[in-house]
Amino acid sequence: MLIPHPLLGLRDAQEFTYLGDAALIDRPDPAAGEDAFCDYVFLRDNPAGVHRELWYHEQGDRSWLVVTRNTLTHEILGAELARDVALARREGRA
Amino acid sequence: MTFSGFRVIREALTGHKGWTPLWRDPDPQPSYDIVIVGGGGHGLATAYHLAAVFGQARVAVLEKGYLGSGNIGRNTTIIRSNYLLPGNQPFYEFSMKLWERMEQDLNFNAMVSQRGILNLLHTDAQRDAYRRRGNAMLLSGADAELLDQAGVRRMYPWLNFDNARFPIKGGLLQRRAGTARHDGVAWGYARAADQRGVDIIQNCEVTGFRIEGGRVLGVETTRGYIGAGKVGVAAAGSSSRVMALAGLRLPIESHVLQAFVSEGLKPVIDGVITFGAGHFYVSQSDKGGLVFGGDIDGYNSYAQRGNLPVFEDVLEGGMALMPRIGRARLLRAWGGVMDMSMDGSPIIDRTPVEGLYLNAGWCYGGFKATPASGYAFAHLLATDTPHETATAYRLDRFARGHVIDEKGVGATPNLH
Incomplete structure (x- = not known):
């Protein structure tokens, strides 16, 4: 798989380590309680189809990316800097 | 039809014309006492043990493709009981003991x-x-x-x-x-379950659950609605997809x-x-x-x-x-x-939906567990109590902090 890094162009997925569902960006508020954190840490949507997920460019520029990928075909549909995604979400909430 | 050495010799001398299909290909009945979703190793072993050990007569196994088309036919056939943690090792040793008598129990050469x-x-x-x-x-x-x-x-x-x-x-x-012959395990369980009256229904994908008042009444399938007293899901890699139809998110x-x-x-x-x-x-x-x-x-x-x-x-x-x-x-x-x-260990448990049971989370170690998984899931479905070797495989163990993490790497599924 080749990941279209927004800054570096197409990079081999082997340069990255995989964390999982991009929903992990949305860590609950510390006051949200145990149930919210339990859901956050342990439960996943695990869809068959389009999946937004976190990849870390460990053997590259060490940036976190949000990669959109189809889990049925392994087709990669896009990649963004996770930082941009997190900032956009924060602005969306504000 | 019982297999024996004598039978093999007789068939060899008569042109192998006496062999019959190992299981029937029935149409689904309107309802069953217990419906198993997933016709892989674990689903078939569950159906076999429900019929053979727990005396359940009205059981169906629904398989979306053909029998044994998933991981039971794709694994590397290794059987072992060399785990460490108390929640795991007795279960896998129970499985090992079932492997040792499986061929006699099933009258089938699983090699x-x-x-x-x-x-x-x-x-x-x-x-x-x-x-x-x-x-x-x-x-x-x-x-x-x-x-x-x-x-x-x-x-x-x-x-x-x-x-x-x-x-x-x-x-x-x-x-x-x-090792064991992986396909043979699926065929052996399917044949033994079929002989005991279990309906094995292939090309029948579950597309939804009918749930009323928090209780499951049956399953919608590509071959129509099938009523069920209880539904046991043993869908391996598709567990999240199937359980999402019942509104549940899994730690998988x-x-x-x-x-x-x-x-x-x-x-x-x-x-x-x-x-x-x-x-x-x-x-x-x-x-x-x-x-x-x-x-x-x-x-x-x-x-x-x-x-x-x-x-x-x-x-x-x-x-x-x-x-x-x-x-x-x-x-x-x-x-x-x-x-x-999320901890590298399986789940055999009830779910928040009454009458809906889950057998999942086998990671890449499900094959060796096939007999015990089937036995323990059948025990749970038939008696509503966990088998003594499977008491740790609870769905809520993550929330309670009682994870069974052999590798000690936490909630990172790709590292288990």
Whole structure:
């Protein structure tokens, strides 16, 4: 798989380590309680189809990316800097 | 139809005209007492034990494809009970004991071969860890032997003992472990369940659950609605998809694991060897092919196929361990979808929906668990109490903090 890094162009997925569902960006508020954190840490949507997920460019520029990928075909549909995604979400909430 | 040596000889002399299909191909009835979703090893073993042990007469197994088309036909056929933790090891030893009598129970040749599994060790720390594991195995009633380097040399003198990074210092041997014919296990359970009245319904995909007042009433399928007193889901890599139809999110990610087989060779490996440090394990099938594998690819996947970097990783591990494998040609590679749980251990439990039961999270270790998983899930479905060896496999253990994390890597499914 080749990941279209927004800054570096197409990079081999082997340069990255995989964390999982991009929903992990949305860590609950510390006051949200145990149930919210339990859901956050342990439960996943695990869809068959389009999946937004976190990849870390460990053997590259060490940036976190949000990669959109189809889990049925392994087709990669896009990649963004996770930082941009997190900032956009924060602005969306504000 | 009962299989026997006499029967084989008689059929050989009469042109093999007397064999009949191993199971019926029934249309679904309007309702059953218990419906099992998933006609793989675990679903079929569950149906068999429901009928044979717990006297359940009205049971159906729904399979979206053809029988045994998932991981039961895709694994590397290893059976073993060499776990460490109290929640796991007694269960896997129970499974091992069921393997030892399976062929007699089922009247079916599943080619169970107790040829032994050897986990190699390379450091003092690993020796200590394996000694502890071996003791845990002995406490559960399993067998375990810690071999020094000379002991490993006696078994496999051709291993690369002097690898610069991972010199072989010894190994943990379980002689009762081994391999079984994976398809044969599915066929044997299917035939034995069918003989006891279980309807095995293929090409019947579950598309929804009918739930009223928090209780499941039946399942919607591609072959119409089927009512059910209880529904047990044993859908392996598709567990999240199926349970999402009931509105549940699971502590599971689906990942792809690849396996490989070489061309047929003369006998070279008479047991199973695992090289954990190099992400490689190998055995030799009765047809002569070296059957081997390594780690999961590491990203969410439902594709039943993986990517080439894992080929390279696994084959490098093989070359590091047994350089002579380099002369063999790779014949096939394939992938299966693993239901990787958040602690690397399975779930056999009720769900928040009354009458809906879950058997999932087997990661890449489901094959060896097939008999005990079926027994324990049948026990739960029939009696509403967990089997004594499966009491730790609760769905809510993550919320309660009672995870069973053999590797100790936390909620990172791709590292288990």
